Structure formats: C-alpha cells, structure tokens
Amino acid sequence: MSSRRPGVLELAVLGILHEAPMHGYELRKRLNSVLGMFRAFGYGSLYPCLKELLRQGLIAEETRPGAKPLAGRKSKIVYRLTAEGKERLQDLLGQAGPAAWEDDGFGVHFAFFGMTEADIRMRILEGRRSRLEERLDGVRAAMSRTRERLDAYTLELQRHGLESVEREVRWLNELIASERKSGPATRWDAEGHEEGSPGGRIG
Amino acid sequence: MSSRRPGVLELAVLGILHEAPMHGYELRKRLNSVLGMFRAFGYGSLYPCLKELLRQGLIAEETRPGAKPLAGRKSKIVYRLTAEGKERLQDLLGQAGPAAWEDDGFGVHFAFFGMTEADIRMRILEGRRSRLEERLDGVRAAMSRTRERLDAYTLELQRHGLESVEREVRWLNELIASERKSGPATRWDAEGHEEGSPGGRIG
DNA sequence: GTTAGCATGTAAGGAGTTACATGATTTT
DNA sequence: AAAATCATGTAACTCCTTACATGCTAAC
Numbered sequence: 001m002s003s004r005r006p007g008v009l010e011l012a013v014l015g016i017l018h019e020a021p022m023h024g025y026e027l028r029k030r031l032n033s034v035l036g037m038f039r040a041f042g043y044g045s046l047y048p049c050l051k052e053l054l055r056q057g058l059i060a061e062e063t064r065p066g067a068k069p070l071a072g073r074k075s076k077i078v079y080r081l082t083a084e085g086k087e088r089l090q091d092l093l094g095q096a097g098p099a100a101w102e103d104d105g106f107g108v109h110f111a112f113f114g115m116t117e118a119d120i121r122m123r124i125l126e127g128r129r130s131r132l133e134e135r136l137d138g139v140r141a142a143m144s145r146t147r148e149r150l151d152a153y154t155l156e157l158q159r160h161g162l163e164s165v166e167r168e169v170r171w172l173n174e175l176i177a178s179e180r181k182s183g184p185a186t187r188w189d190a191e192g193h194e195e196g197s198p199g200g201r202i203g
Numbered sequence: 204m205s206s207r208r209p210g211v212l213e214l215a216v217l218g219i220l221h222e223a224p225m226h227g228y229e230l231r232k233r234l235n236s237v238l239g240m241f242r243a244f245g246y247g248s249l250y251p252c253l254k255e256l257l258r259q260g261l262i263a264e265e266t267r268p269g270a271k272p273l274a275g276r277k278s279k280i281v282y283r284l285t286a287e288g289k290e291r292l293q294d295l296l297g298q299a300g301p302a303a304w305e306d307d308g309f310g311v312h313f314a315f316f317g318m319t320e321a322d323i324r325m326r327i328l329e330g331r332r333s334r335l336e337e338r339l340d341g342v343r344a345a346m347s348r349t350r351e352r353l354d355a356y357t358l359e360l361q362r363h364g365l366e367s368v369e370r371e372v373r374w375l376n377e378l379i380a381s382e383r384k385s386g387p388a389t390r391w392d393a394e395g396h397e398e399g400s401p402g403g404r405i406g
Numbered sequence: 407g408t409t410a411g412c413a414t415g416t417a418a419g420g421a422g423t424t425a426c427a428t429g430a431t432t433t434t
Numbered sequence: 435a436a437a438a439t440c441a442t443g444t445a446a447c448t449c450c451t452t453a454c455a456t457g458c459t460a461a462c
Contacts, residue, residue: 007421025441033345034357036338037364045422047443075430076441107364113356135240142236153316154237160374161240161310164367171363210449228413248450250415278458279413412459420451431440 006092006099008108009041009049014058014081014089015112021062021080024050038107050079058085089115096123101131122179129172132165209295209302211311212244212252217261217284217292218315224265224283227253241310253282261288292318299326304334325382332375335368 016022016030024046032040053059062078081089093109093116100109101124113121139162150158219225219233227249235243256262265281284292296312296319303312304327316324342365353361 009422023441024443033342034353036342036345037361037368042423043442044424044426044444048422051443107360110360111357114354139236139239142239150237151317154314156378157310157313158240164370165240167367167370175359212450226413227415245451246414247416247452247454251450254415408462410459410461413457415455415457417454418452421449423448424446426445427443429441429443431438433438434436 006105008039008104009045010053011089011092011105011112012041012108013046013049013053014085014092015108015115017059017079017081018086018089018115021078023076023078025076027079034111035107053085054079056084057082058088094120096120096127098127100124101128118179118182122176125172125176125179129169129176132169132172136162136165136169209308211242211307212248213256214292214295214308214315215244215311216249216252216256217288217295218311218318220262220282220284221289221292221318224281226279226281230282237314238310256288257282259287260285261291297323299323299330301330303327304331321382321385325379328375328379328382332372332379335372335375339365339368339372 012031012035013027016027016034022030024043027050028041028043028046031046050059054061058081059079060082062080093112099105106124106128109116109124116124139158143158215234215238216230219230219237225233227246230253231244231246231249234249253262257264261284262282263285265283296315302308309327309331312319312327319327342361346361
C-alpha cells in the first residue's frame with residue numbers, strides 16, 4: 001500500500017517469481033534472458049530490490065523441508081511470491097497507464113501479457129501506438145519546419161529513427177488486429193496455468 | 204577537470220550550443236527535435252544542467268551589445284559555448300568507449316558525428332555493432348537452452364526484439380562500409396563549417 | 407482581459423549503477 | 435590446489451524526473 005513507485009525491476013521480479021520460485025543469481029539470468037534485448041540488470045540492482053520486496057512482504061524466503069540451517073548464511077536463498085505479492089503483481093499488470101507504454105515499461109508489461117486481461121492488453125498496445133505516433137508527428141513536424149538544417153549524420157539518424165518507429169507501429173497494428181480477432185475475454189493464465197495457448201503466432 | 208560523469212544531456216547541450224548560441228527554451232525544443240525519437244528532456248533537467256555547465260565555465264551568458272539591463276531578470280538568457288566548452292565537447296566526442304555505443308549514449312554521439320574524427324566514428328560504429336552482436340548471441344543462446352519454455356507473448360517479444368537488433372546491425376554495416384569508402388581522414392566540420400557535405404545518403 | 411504559449415527556475419527524490427567485498431562450489 | 439563460476443551483498447553516488455512556482459508576451 002505504501003506509495004513506492006513501481007520501476008521496471010519490481011514488476012519484472014514479481015512476474016518471474018510468479019512462474020517459479022528462484023534464488024537471486026538464477027533470477028538475474030532469467031531476467032536478462034527475458035528482457036535481454038531491452039535492459040540488463042546487475043546484482044547491485046537486483047539484491048536491494050529483493051530486500052525491499054521482502055520487507056514489503058511481497059516475496060518470502062522459501063523454507064524447503066529438508067533444508068540446511070545455515071548459521072553463517074551464505075548459501076542459496078530461494079524466493080517465492082507471497083499472496084500479497086501475487087495481488088501486487090495483478091495490480092501492476094492491471095494498470096494501463098503511461099508506465100505501461102512508455103519505452104521503459106512497455107517491454108516488461110508486454111512480456112507478462114500472458115497474465116494480463118485482454119482489455120488491458122488492448123489499452124496498452126493502443127496507448128503505445130498513440131505514443132509512438134505522437135513522436136512521429138513531432139519529428140516530422142520538426143523536419144518540415146525546414147528552418148533547422150541538419151547535417152548528414154543527424155539526418156541519417158532521424159531517418160533511421162523514423163523507420164524504426166514506423167516499424168514498431170506496424171508491429172503494434174498487427175498485434176492489435178490479432179487481439180481483436182481472438183475477441184475480448186481471452187486470458188490464458190493468471191492462476192493455475194494450463195498449457196493450452198494459441199497456435200502459430202499470437203492470435 | 205573535476206571528474207563529473209558525462210551523462211547524455213551535457214554532451215547534447217554542448218553539441219547544440221556549438222551550432223549556435225541559444226536560450227534554454229529554444230535549446231530544449233532543438234534538443235527534442237534532434238533526439239526526439241530516443242529521448243525527451245524536460246526543463247527540470249535542462250536548467251539545472253545549464254547552471255552546472257555555467258558553473259564549470261563551459262558555457263557563458265551572452266551579453267548582446269544593445270541588451271537590456273534587466274534587474275529583476277526573468278527574460279531570455281542566451282548561452283554560448285566558451286573556449287573551455289569547445290575543448291570539453293571535442294574531448295567528449297573524441298572518446299570511443301562504452302558511453303558512446305551503449306543505448307544511452309549512442310544516439311547523441313552519432314548525432315554529432317559531423318564534429319567527430321573519422322577513426323573515432325569508426326570505432327564507435329564498430330563498438331556498437333559488437334555490443335549488439337553480443338546481445339544477439341546472448342538471447343539466441345538463451346533461446347536454444349530450451350529449458351526455458353516461454354509463453355507466446357514473451358516469445359513474440361523476443362522475436363521482435365531480435366529482428367529490431369538485427370536490423371540495426373545491418374544499418375551499422377552499411378554505415379561502416381560507407382565510412383570505409385570515404386576513406387579515413389574525412390572530417391567535415393569541427394570549426395568553421397562549410398556547406399560541402401557528401402551527396403545522397405552518408406557516404 | 408484572459409487564454410495560450412514563451413521563458414526560467416527549484417526542491418525533493420526515485421530508480422537504478424558502479425565499485426567493491428566476500429564466501430561457497432564446481433571444474434581442471 | 436588453483437581457477438572459474440556460482441552466489442550474495444553494501445555504500446556511495448548519479449543522472450535525471452516530478453511536481454511545483456513564477457513572470458513575461460502575444461493573440462483573440
């Protein structure tokens with residue numbers, strides 16, 4: 001409840017721990033393999049985050065039955081999501097705001113779309129598309145305000161940037177169309193996850 | 204001399220002020236039009252940065268001859284690069300290290316390639332390409348370690364991420380080839396910039 | 407004369423990052 | 435027994451963001 005601002009890492013950790021309990025080192029690898037293209041976190045980021053989540057009661061240290069009562073504990077510590085943690089995760093995934101479609105957050109939110117309700121998924125996809133289209137408009141406007149004469153490199157950067165963003169918009173369009181075909185009310189996971197996910201691509 | 208870590212904003216401000224003196228508000232617009240696709244800075248970031256650069260003597264308030272001696276100064280303040288500022292800019296642009304090819308820095312450094320020496324340009328382009336290829340290897344390796352079964356959305360994110368990065372690598376390849384054709388020792392600008400930049404694309 | 411845009415700032419704080427430090431376990 | 439890699443942490447710091455606050459200037 002205490003108003004700590006999310007940040008990508010918290011969501012990512014909760015999301016991954018929802019799949020399975022894990023210890024820090026493993027978690028980091030999984031983290032960077034899921035989000036590898038967008039971000040990479042170090043231990044210096046992860047462990048403080050785990051500590052904080054623990055303090056908030058969103059995760060707990062697993063106590064395996066036949067475990068070792070290490071006194072001078074410097075052994076594996078397996079974390080699992082608590083009930084509050086699951087709640088918090090669902091809460092974060094249920095919010096379709098800027099945090100979910102800005103550059104920082106989008107990747108992580110998308111990665112956990114499998115646990116996200118269909119209407120939220122749609123709102124986030126559309127939100128991101130609008131955001132990118134605003135950006136396109138902005139840059140295009142700036143370019144036609146031909147006052148600003150840019151050198152060849154800056155121009156090339158613009159060109160490449162535009163192309164990349166246009167490409168992402170097309171991708172989003174496909175995803176949105178795909179989501180619409182599947183109709184609303186599709187949500188595969190959330191609690192007990194069975195294996196029956198859609199076929200070829202996404203839709 | 205004091206070891207303050209660069210940060211994108213400092214370089215961007217110095218680079219833009221090198222083109223022409225400007226006041227804060229204008230600077231910010233120019234900033235966001237040049238880097239619009241990658242980042243957007245607010246006044247809350249810009250003004251403190253200007254203040255700091257001023258303190259370091261890298262920029263100075265322009266004193267136009269027929270200017271207004273505003274006492275309760277809340278009027279335009281035009282900043283220009285000092286000699287130290289130009290030196291610092293050349294210094295920053297002369298460094299071909301991680302700061303120049305990681306996600307954060309690359310865009311800005313590239314935007315000012317017009318003021319960067321040919322060999323540094325090459326090192327930065329190649330540095331970024333290596334960095335991206337590492338990332339591709341990492342993610343591909345993680346994917347073939349098929350232990351990790353990912354749901355459809357995570358997979359789609361991976362696919363799109365891979366494609367984007369591959370695309371950027373191809374772009375870098377073209378640029379690198381282009382740079383090689385122009386031969387080394389090309390540097391258009393730095394001080395008095397004449398208009399004779401290359402033709403069609405970049406090379 | 408009031409909305410809209412130009413123009414300049416500050417205080418508080420957040421989300422990580424960097425650099426360092428150390429122990430445990432497996433491989434060679 | 436040395437080297438590599440697994441595993442966990444902390445102190446200090448940084449770059450930037452958010453939210454707020456204010457005044458000037460042009461357009462309608």
